[in-house]
Amino acid sequence: MKAPGYVVHKGCDHIFFVGFLGAGKSTVARNIGRLFGRPYVDTDRIVERMNRCTLVQIYDKGGPQAMYEAETRALESLLAKKSLLVSCGSGIVESQKNCSLMRKMGSVVFLDGRLSDSLKQIQRLDRRPDFDLVENIELLYEHRRPLYQKLADFSVCITHKTFDEVAQATAQLLWEKGLL
Numbered sequence: 519m520k521a522p523g524y525v526v527h528k529g530c531d532h533i534f535f536v537g538f539l540g541a542g543k544s545t546v547a548r549n550i551g552r553l554f555g556r557p558y559v560d561t562d563r564i565v566e567r568m569n570r571c572t573l574v575q576i577y578d579k580g581g582p583q584a585m586y587e588a589e590t591r592a593l594e595s596l597l598a599k600k601s602l603l604v605s606c607g608s609g610i611v612e613s614q615k616n617c618s619l620m621r622k623m624g625s626v627v628f629l630d631g632r633l634s635d636s637l638k639q640i641q642r643l644d645r646r647p648d649f650d651l652v653e654n655i656e657l658l659y660e661h662r663r664p665l666y667q668k669l670a671d672f673s674v675c676i677t678h679k680t681f682d683e684v685a686q687a688t689a690q691l692l693w694e695k696g697l698l
């Protein structure tokens with residue numbers, strides 16, 4: 519069998535990236551994947567592919583609960599795979615089942631920043647359907663931050679860092695832990 523060029527651990531050894539909207543989960547996971555030649559997937563894109571519709575359509579039809587359930591199916595589809603870098607939708611931690619699945623399948627990295635860091639980086643509000651709750655965004659941030667902290671094996675601070683610097687710091691941490 520051809521060597522994949524990165525460390526393959528026994529069992530399921532994915533690395534999940536969680537954090538608030540716009541923290542850079544998708545960008546950072548994709549960049550580390552390119553750097554290390556390691557396959558990268560995004561739960562939002564898996565959900566859209568599995569349901570053959572957009573996240574906005576899922577929200578419009580079934581509300582947040584439909585999204586969490588779709589995320590559960592997306593995560594379950596990764597159970598039989600190995601060594602993926604997985605960027606997650608910000609709301610994935612709202613479901614206990616999703617948190618348990620992530621813990622079972624590998625390690626979790628929390629890209630931790632201030633709410634202002636996230637807001638600065640969000641450009642396409644139309645692709646983030648829950649963002650109609652803008653006046654509640656602070657509450658949502660306060661509600662979710664402890665959920666990310668509880669779930670994560672590692673936290674990386676994104677404040678005052680470019681996405682490249684976050685990717686570098688995260689890759690170094692994962693490398694030192696023998697996870698990359």
Ligand SMILES: Nc1ncnc2c1ncn2[C@@H]1O[C@H](COP(=O)(O)OP(=O)(O)O)[C@@H](O)[C@H]1O
Nearest residue numbers: 539540541542543544545546639640641642681
């Ligand atoms: N190198 C970069 N520097 C600054 N902003 C970027 C960079 N790369 C992507 N972005 C923007 O930052 C936003 C958030 O990044 P994204 O990876 O989508 O975050 P998340 O997946 O955590 O929501 C995106 O709208 C993207 O356009």
Ligand SMILES: O=C(O)C1=C[C@@H](OP(=O)(O)O)[C@@H](O)[C@H](O)C1
Nearest residue numbers: 539540562607608609646647648
């Ligand atoms: O916070 C949320 O509930 C969501 C965040 C989005 O992911 P990003 O964090 O990648 O923007 C996406 O999953 C969906 O719009 C719902």
Ligand SMILES: [Mg+2]
Nearest residue numbers: 543544605606
């Ligand atoms: Mg994303």
